[in-house]
Amino acid sequence: MHVTIPYVVGALLFGLGVYGVVRRRNAILVLMAVELMLNAVNLILVTADVSLRSALRAVPGEAWATPNSQAGSGGVFALFVIVLAAAEVGVGLAIVLQYYRMRKAVAIDEVPLAEAENEQVRG
Amino acid sequence: MTVADILLLALGAVAVGAGALVVSSTHLVRSGLYLVVSLGAIAGLYLVLGAELVAWVQVLVYVGAVVVLLLFAVMLTRAPIGPSTDLDRPPGPSALIGAGVGLGLAALFVDAFRWIEFPRADPGTAEQVGREVFGTWVLPFEVLSILLLSALVGAIVLSRPDLGARPAPPAAEEGSGEQEAEVPA
Numbered sequence: 001m002h003v004t005i006p007y008v009v010g011a012l013l014f015g016l017g018v019y020g021v022v023r024r025r026n027a028i029l030v031l032m033a034v035e036l037m038l039n040a041v042n043l044i045l046v047t048a049d050v051s052l053r054s055a056l057r058a059v060p061g062e063a064w065a066t067p068n069s070q071a072g073s074g075g076v077f078a079l080f081v082i083v084l085a086a087a088e089v090g091v092g093l094a095i096v097l098q099y100y101r102m103r104k105a106v107a108i109d110e111v112p113l114a115e116a117e118n119e120q121v122r123g
Numbered sequence: 124m125t126v127a128d129i130l131l132l133a134l135g136a137v138a139v140g141a142g143a144l145v146v147s148s149t150h151l152v153r154s155g156l157y158l159v160v161s162l163g164a165i166a167g168l169y170l171v172l173g174a175e176l177v178a179w180v181q182v183l184v185y186v187g188a189v190v191v192l193l194l195f196a197v198m199l200t201r202a203p204i205g206p207s208t209d210l211d212r213p214p215g216p217s218a219l220i221g222a223g224v225g226l227g228l229a230a231l232f233v234d235a236f237r238w239i240e241f242p243r244a245d246p247g248t249a250e251q252v253g254r255e256v257f258g259t260w261v262l263p264f265e266v267l268s269i270l271l272l273s274a275l276v277g278a279i280v281l282s283r284p285d286l287g288a289r290p291a292p293p294a295a296e297e298g299s300g301e302q303e304a305e306v307p308a
Contacts, residue, residue, distance in 0.1 A: 009135035015225015020146030
């Protein structure tokens with residue numbers, strides 16, 4: 001198994017995610033691009049679990065290489081990142097919906113960063 | 124080229140192609156559905172790489188929950204059905220940044236791993252992953268549970284109009300009649 005293939009796929013997906021985050025104006029599409037980036041990182045973690053574990057097995061006497069040589073820590077990290085992504089998308093969508101309720105818009109490059117004086121924020 | 128390589132190539136092509144459509148489609152809903160295709164192909168990649176539990180969790184959590192949540196948000200913000208013209212900024216700088224990051228990282232990985240043949244990973248069972256989570260990584264696991272709880276509470280507080288330190292909402296808001304006695308604006 002040539003692990004270069006999933007590594008390159010992960011790198012390209014991360015690049016696509018960066019492109020989407022920079023290019024998209026709609027907040028929900030930005031969140032989708034962020035999901036793409038998180039998935040690229042997950043893919044790289046799982047691939048590293050395959051490739052580096054089998055490479056480290058030949059290294060003798062390294063304490064950081066041996067204790068987890070059997071099971072996949074990369075998979076566990078990927079699970080943690082999935083949980084983080086779920087929490088992130090929950091809070092992010094709550095923010096987006098609240099902003100939509102206030103302004104009737106989801107374009108993130110029109111968000112006023114400084115609150116205007118006469119404008120009242122309503123829930 | 125073994126069967127695993129061919130599977131990796133095919134699933135990777137599907138994932139990258141669908142990902143490109145996610146960030147370039149002009150239909151909001153189609154973008155979400157292409158995200159399903161991309162995440163499903165990545166779950167297939169996990170299966171080929173031997174991380175079986177991660178693959179099924181990916182299908183359950185991402186395709187089952189996150190994408191549904193995103194599509195709900197698309198509907199709740201009254202997105203138009205047809206193509207939208209104002210979804211994108213001019214593509215020049217973002218294409219430069221995205222291509223730079225993606226191709227740079229890809230070149231780094233190709234340079235680091237070359238075309239080395241690695242032994243096929245034995246498929247990890249859920250038992251192994253469980254022993255790992257509750258043995259070595261039990262502290263991050265507990266911290267994550269607290270984070271998930273706080274994110275849940277935060278999302279509820281953010282999305283309820285009658286909570287928080289805002290000026291008093293107008294009486295027409297749903298459910299605010301009984302709350303106004305307890306929440307003194």
